[in-house]
Amino acid sequence: MVQVEGLTKLYGDFTAVNELSFSIQPGEVVGLVGPNGAGKTTTLRCLAGIIPPSRGTVRVCGHDLATNAIEAKKQLAFLTDEPRLFDYLTVWQHLNFVARIYQVADYETIGATLLDELELANKKDSLPGELSRGMKQKLVIACGLLHSPKVIYFDEPLTGLDPYGIRRMKDSILKRARDGAAIIISSHLLHLVEEICTRLLILKNGQKIADGTMAEVTRKFSEQSGDASLEEIFFRATGDARAPLPPPVLPLEPK
């Protein structure tokens, strides 16, 4: 579904992403992790066709994003951590607008189902300014899923959601994956990645440090035992080998 070869993004002399190559199959949920400045968001923006890569190719469902951007983008959805909505359009008008952009003829049925699923049905005539942050996030998700994309990129998908929203979001991601969508999730929430991702891609300074299933990555970075948590693997993979790891957080003792 997604094939990335030699993806490089330069900003002047600074290399944000360096020679990144990987591919994602239908139904795979890939966790994209790395410390701040690792190049995660830049990678996702290149994969979504928002910014052009300096070098390399990205193919979405067989369409080259550089030469056949329209067909590639029809299969894509990019859901950012910060809900970006049009101030003057109501919830339903957002869906109407997106339907026309993606030519979704039966948007009314799909849109109503999505709003029900995301508990936004009673807010369909509200403007973004009248919605909480979590509701805005849900609207972004509804807009992103309206055209039934085959490839979905999530950038910090749980930001602003309450525990119910988090549970639904996880279910929703897994449901799309079961339906055959290829999914990339960029997140600092390692427990989320550990819980729902089938594969892990670790970036550091724009370069791929690790790429494989959880078990493969765990094996690669476990010193003695193979049962290290993702948090420990993350620190081992991305930390300076000479620098000490951050000390573990001790639980509070009851008084």
Place this chain on the structure above:
Amino acid sequence: MIAALFYLLIQSSRNRLVTRFKRLKKPKYLFGALAGGLYFYFYFFRFLFQSGRQNSAHPAALSVLPPDLLGLMESLGALALFVIVVLAWLIPHDRAALTFSEAEVAFLFPAPVSRRTLVHFKLLRSQLRIFISAIFLTLLTRRFGGNPWTHAFGWWLILSTLDLHFLASSFARTLLLDHGISNRLRRLAVFALVGGGAGLVWLWAKKTLPPMTSADTVNATAFFNYAQQLLVAGPAEYLLYPFRLLVAPFFAADTGIFFTALAPALLLFLLHYCWVIFSDVAFEEASIEASQKLATKVEAVRAGNWQAAGKPPKAKRGWFQLQPVGPAATALLWKNLIGVGQIFSARLGIILIIVLAAFFGGLGSSANAKNLSVVAGIATAALLGYSLLIGPQLLRLDFRQDLPMADILKTFPLRGWQIALGEILAPAAVLAGFQWVLLLIGCALIFFLPGKHEGLMLAIGLGAAMLLPVLDFLLLIIPNAAVLLFPSWVQTGKDSPRGIEAIGQRMIFAVGQLVVMLLALVPAALAFAAVYFPLKFALGPVVPIPFAALAAALIIAAEGYLGVMLLGRWFERFDVTEEPAS
């Protein structure tokens, strides 16, 4: 504690200044600063260095004004202040709220800072703004002569006292609300007091002053004499007394008079200061709300969304039903028209229709219809001309609004030209619609015009109706192209620049836009001439006008087509991460 607040103010101002100086290293700010500096020099500072010549060149200088006229100006100044103060008591309805930034609320409100210290901090911060305003107003009024120092101090005193009065009145308003006196009751009381005062003045004028004749109303000297008598004697003298005290230092003709006028004005200022400081009103809750609103507005402006910085938008229906399948650019037109609906409502449309109907009804029954229609015709033509110049700047429901959402637009499966077309269509349609209404008004006025020019006027109207939509479209491409090519020069995106350099940037951009527009119009003008002059010999001067306009419109449409294609390509190449718009 106040020392820490001083530190905050001084360091913030210093850092802001240093940042502005540092950014002059970039050519776009350096050239902007040069252009802005030249503008300020020629508009304001030039007069400072030419004070000797200037006074003789401007007979209206305060020091040479006849005492009567100076007195009238002082009275009018006092009247203006009176109106401002009355409005300050009439219009606001919120509880007292001192405007703090969100950071100030977060740091200062939980800190051990007394309410009075917070008020002092707010007053200190206002002083920065007031000093700058006083300097600019002095430079502005300096052109009319007088001593710059007394002017500057006069302005500072007026602005500072007004600032204190606004704050004190907001405290008083809150106290009244706390005592169960509603906004409505307060407004009624203010109306009653002002109405009573106005009634007294009217009664006094009726008894004492000779009535104004219709000839007096068109004679400026007689009119001003009457106003002078009305304002400096009788009840108005007492009503305006405190306001006159406040403006007196500014209008002082020499230094001696200035110092004489200074004491009572300073006393007024001090009284206001005591009023503010000794008012014990809880403003914290309303201030937190106000700071959040301010933060939302600042965020909206920084995101390039100037409309959102105003009152909150209302849900509006689309101007047409958007079908889910069809040309995708229509979706952007539909979206942006909904944004336009925030400004133009059905109620506004009905009001305009009523006003127009009343105007034409009055015109039909007026004995002076011909003269009035000439004036209205000139006004309509002027408005049409201004709409071409200002319309594309005012209607920003295109890339200038949506550029902060460029990353979202770029995920759409659309070609660049489709997005560009969709973005420009809405402002072009609105502008053309407005201009067509003006043309219709112009055509209606023809029937009241003297002489027999109906044919010529209709031909011009028809030609204009064909030309204007494509011209609007072309004119809107220019600022949109500028946004995509020079995002940091146009006011959109994050952190719109401020200061002299930003003014200079805008001036350079405006001149550039004018040059591009004139160049784009050359081929259209040639096409117009190429069709008009040959046909003129065969059909006379009137009939060829619409045909020539059509030819020019086709050329402009072709330019528009090329422009949209180019704009689309630039949008596709636009790197959303390349350059922040500051």
